[in-house]
Amino acid sequence: xxxxxxxxxxxxxxxxxxxxxxxxxxxxxxxxxxxxxxxxxxxxxxxxxxxxxxxxxxxxxxxxxxxxxxxxxxxxxxxxxxxxxxxxxxxxxxxxxxxxxxxxxxxxxxxxxxxxxxxxxxxxxxxxxxxxxxxxxxxxxxxxxxxxxxxxxxxxxxx
Amino acid sequence: xxxxxxxxxxxxxxxxxxxxxxxxxxxxxxxxxxxxxxxxxxxxxxxxxxxxxxxxxxxxxxxxxxxxxxxxxxxxxxxxxxxxxxxxxxxxxxxxxxxxxxxxxxxxxxxxxxxxxxxxxxxxxxxxxxxxxxxxxxxxxxxxxxxxxxxxxxxxxxx
DNA sequence: GGCTAAATCACCCGAAAGAATGAGCGCCAA
DNA sequence: TTGGCGCTCATTCTTTCGGGTGATTTAGCC
Numbered sequence: 001x002x003x004x005x006x007x008x009x010x011x012x013x014x015x016x017x018x019x020x021x022x023x024x025x026x027x028x029x030x031x032x033x034x035x036x037x038x039x040x041x042x043x044x045x046x047x048x049x050x051x052x053x054x055x056x057x058x059x060x061x062x063x064x065x066x067x068x069x070x071x072x073x074x075x076x077x078x079x080x081x082x083x084x085x086x087x088x089x090x091x092x093x094x095x096x097x098x099x100x101x102x103x104x105x106x107x108x109x110x111x112x113x114x115x116x117x118x119x120x121x122x123x124x125x126x127x128x129x130x131x132x133x134x135x136x137x138x139x140x141x142x143x144x145x146x147x148x149x150x151x152x153x154x155x156x157x158x159x
Numbered sequence: 160x161x162x163x164x165x166x167x168x169x170x171x172x173x174x175x176x177x178x179x180x181x182x183x184x185x186x187x188x189x190x191x192x193x194x195x196x197x198x199x200x201x202x203x204x205x206x207x208x209x210x211x212x213x214x215x216x217x218x219x220x221x222x223x224x225x226x227x228x229x230x231x232x233x234x235x236x237x238x239x240x241x242x243x244x245x246x247x248x249x250x251x252x253x254x255x256x257x258x259x260x261x262x263x264x265x266x267x268x269x270x271x272x273x274x275x276x277x278x279x280x281x282x283x284x285x286x287x288x289x290x291x292x293x294x295x296x297x298x299x300x301x302x303x304x305x306x307x308x309x310x311x312x313x314x315x316x317x318x
Numbered sequence: 319g320g321c322t323a324a325a326t327c328a329c330c331c332g333a334a335a336g337a338a339t340g341a342g343c344g345c346c347a348a
Numbered sequence: 349t350t351g352g353c354g355c356t357c358a359t360t361c362t363t364t365c366g367g368g369t370g371a372t373t374t375a376g377c378c
Contacts, residue, residue: 290326
C-alpha cells in the first residue's frame with residue numbers, strides 16, 4: 001500500500017475531526033450571515049460555538065483516550081483440589097519459540113476471550129491479535145485455539 | 160454542614176468550569192473590542208474560540224470521566240486435601256443441567272476437537288453436534304467454546 | 319396412552335476464527 | 349549499517365462457530 005494511503009488511515013480520526021471542524025465553521029459562517037448576527041447577538045453566537053466545541057472536545061477525548069480503569073479486587077472463595085502453584089515451564093517455552101506477546105495472547109485465549117476482546121484488552125487492532133494467534137497456532141503445531149489451550153496446559157505454559 | 164455549602168462542594172468542578180467559561184467569554188469580548196475584530200477577522204476569532212474550547216472540552220472530559228470500575232474476582236483457593244485425581248463434581252453438574260451427551264461433547268471440545276471431528280468421533284451428524292454444543296454454551300451461560308472449557312474446568316466438570 | 323426430556327438432524331444466517339501474504343517500524347547485535 | 353526479529357496493521361478468502369427455529373424419534377414415567 002502507498003505511504004499516503006497508510007498515512008490517511010492511521011490518522012483517520014484526526015482527519016475526520018479536521019474535516020468536521022472545517023464544515024462546522026463553514027456552517028456557522030453561513031448561519032451567521034443568515035440569522036444570528038443581528039445587532040449585539042455575538043455573545044450568543046460565541047457562547048454557542050464555545051458549547052459546541054466543548055462538547056466536541058469531550059467527545060474527542062472519549063474517543064482518543066484509553067479508558068481509565070480502577071480495579072476493585074473482590075476475593076471469592078472457590079474450592080480447588082490442588083493448590084495451584086503454577087510454575088512456567090521455561091524449557092518447553094523455549095522449545096516452542098513463543099514470543100512474550102504471543103504467550104500473552106495465548107493466556108487470554110485460554111481465559112476464553114475472543115480475538116476482539118483480546119485486542120481491546122491489549123490496546124491493539126483485531127488484525128494484530130489474529131496475527132499473534134495464528135503464530136501461536138503454528139508454533140504449537142495445532143489447528144484450533146481450543147487445541148492450543150489444551151496443549152499449552154499440558155506443556156505447562158499456562159496454569 | 161448546610162445544604163447550600165454541600166451543594167457547592169459537590170459541584171465544584173462544574174461551578175469552576177462555569178466561572179472559567181464566563182471569564183473567558185468576558186476576556187474574549189474585551190479582546191474583540193480591543194484588537195481582533197478588524198474587518199473580516201471573525202473567522203480567525205471563531206477558529207480560535209473553537210480550538211480553545213475543544214481543548215477545554217478535552218480537559219474537562221479528562222477531569223470528569225470517572226474511572227471505569229473493573230471488578231476483578233480473585234478466586235482464592237480454599238484448599239481441599241483431596242487427591243490429585245479427577246473426580247467429577249456431581250453437584251455442579253446437576254446445577255448446570257447438562258445431559259450425558261452434552262457433557263460428552265463438552266469433554267471433546269475441551270480436547271480441542273472441532274465440531275466436525277466430534278461428529279465423526281460420536282458417529283452423529285455435524286448438525287447434532289452443533290445442537291449439543293449450543294446447549295452446552297447456553298447451560299454454562301457462556302458465549303464461546305473456549306470459555307465453556309475454562310468454566311467447566313473451574314466447576315470440575317472436566318479434568 | 320399421553321407427557322416429557324433427550325437425542326437426533328436440517329436449514330439459514332451472521333459472526334468469529336484462521337490462512338496467506340505483504341508491509342512498515344523500532345531495536346539490537348553482528 | 350545492515351540484517352534479523354518482534355510487534356504492529358491491512359486485505360482477501362475460506363472455514364468454523366454459534367444463534368434461531370423446527371422437526372422426528374425414542375425412552376421413561378405417571
